[in-house]
Amino acid sequence: MSDDVMGEARREPPPGFVNVDWTRGFGRQVGPLFRKDEGGRRTMGLFVEEHHTNGMRNAHGGLLMTLADMAWGNVVSMERSMFWVTVRLTCDFLSGAQAGEWIEAGGTLVADEDDLFVVQGRVWCAERQLVSGTGVFKAIKPREPRPGEKAFAAAGA
Amino acid sequence: MSDDVMGEARREPPPGFVNVDWTRGFGRQVGPLFRKDEGGRRTMGLFVEEHHTNGMRNAHGGLLMTLADMAWGNVVSMERSMFWVTVRLTCDFLSGAQAGEWIEAGGTLVADEDDLFVVQGRVWCAERQLVSGTGVFKAIKPREPRPGEKAFAAAGA
Numbered sequence: 001m002s003d004d005v006m007g008e009a010r011r012e013p014p015p016g017f018v019n020v021d022w023t024r025g026f027g028r029q030v031g032p033l034f035r036k037d038e039g040g041r042r043t044m045g046l047f048v049e050e051h052h053t054n055g056m057r058n059a060h061g062g063l064l065m066t067l068a069d070m071a072w073g074n075v076v077s078m079e080r081s082m083f084w085v086t087v088r089l090t091c092d093f094l095s096g097a098q099a100g101e102w103i104e105a106g107g108t109l110v111a112d113e114d115d116l117f118v119v120q121g122r123v124w125c126a127e128r129q130l131v132s133g134t135g136v137f138k139a140i141k142p143r144e145p146r147p148g149e150k151a152f153a154a155a156g157a
Numbered sequence: 158m159s160d161d162v163m164g165e166a167r168r169e170p171p172p173g174f175v176n177v178d179w180t181r182g183f184g185r186q187v188g189p190l191f192r193k194d195e196g197g198r199r200t201m202g203l204f205v206e207e208h209h210t211n212g213m214r215n216a217h218g219g220l221l222m223t224l225a226d227m228a229w230g231n232v233v234s235m236e237r238s239m240f241w242v243t244v245r246l247t248c249d250f251l252s253g254a255q256a257g258e259w260i261e262a263g264g265t266l267v268a269d270e271d272d273l274f275v276v277q278g279r280v281w282c283a284e285r286q287l288v289s290g291t292g293v294f295k296a297i298k299p300r301e302p303r304p305g306e307k308a309f310a311a312a313g314a
Contacts, residue, residue, distance in 0.1 A: 024208075050181070052186070060223070087249070089246075
C-alpha cells in the first residue's frame with residue numbers, strides 16, 4: 001500500500017465511460033471519476049482506490065455519498081440543463097465495496113415542482129446494491145445545454 | 158490558486174482542536190481534519206480549502222456529508238467505545254461555507270436500541286447552520302476505550 005495517490009494503479013473504466021477530468025476542487029480530490037451518457041441518462045462511476053477507503057478498507061461512506069450527490073444531482077442537469085444545489089440527501093447504506101472494485105451511481109427524476117427536483121437514486125457494484133436513497137435538488141438558473149443533456153440533443157436534432 | 162494541495166496555507170485551528178492525523182484512506186484524502194474532546198463530547202472541524210470546494214467555490218456537499226458522517230458517528234465511539242458502520246444518513250443543506258472558513262460538526266445521541274444508534278447532528282460555521290440531519294449507526298463490536306471517550310475516562314478515574 002502506498003500513500004502516494006498518484007502512484008496507484010490506473011485501470012481502464014468499462015466501455016462508454018470517459019474521465020470527468022475535474023481539474024480542481026473536491027471533484028478532483030475524490031477522483032478519478034468517470035461518466036457515461038446514454039439515451040439522456042448519465043451514469044457516474046469510479047474504481048474504489050486506497051484513497052477512498054475507511055478503516056476497514058471499504059469505500060468510505062463519505063465517498064459513496066459524494067458520488068450519490070454528484071450522480072443524482074446530474075439528473076437535473078440531464079433533464080433540464082440547469083445549475084442546481086442539493087437541498088436534502090438521504091442515503092441508506094446496504095452493502096460495502098472494497099478497494100479495486102468498480103462502482104456506479106445514477107438516478108431517476110420522480111418529481112419536479114417549483115424548481116425542486118426529487119431524484120430516486122442508487123449506487124451499485126455489479127449486481128450488488130450499495131446505497132439507495134433520495135435527493136432533493138433546487139434548480140438555481142438555466143444554462144446552455146451541454147453534450148449528453150436532453151436539451152443539447154434536441155437543439156442539435 | 159494552486160492545484161498543489163500540500164502547498165495550501167496551513168492555519169492553526171481554534172484552541173483545543175488537535176489534528177486527527179489520518180495517514181491513509183479517505184480520511185487523509187479529505188483532510189486535514191481536527192477534533193476537540195470536551196466533557197465526553199467530540200467536535201470535528203476543518204478549514205474549507207480549495208480542494209474541498211464545488212464549482213461555486215463553496216464547501217462541496219460531499220465534503221459536508223463526509224464530515225457529518227464522521228462526526229455524528231463518533232458520538233457512538235464517545236458514548237460506547239464500539240466499532241460502528243453507517244446505516245442511514247439524512248442531511249438537510251441550509252447554508253454554504255466558503256474557502257477559508259472554519260467549520261465544525263457534532264451530534265447528540267437520541268436513541269439506542271438493539272445496537273442501532275440514532276444521532277441528531279449539525280454542521281456549522283460560527284453562528285451559521287450549514288447542515289442539520291440524522292444519522293443511524295450500527296454498532297459492530299466493542300473495542301478498547303480510547304482517550305476522550307466516556308469509558309476511557311471512567312476506567313482512568
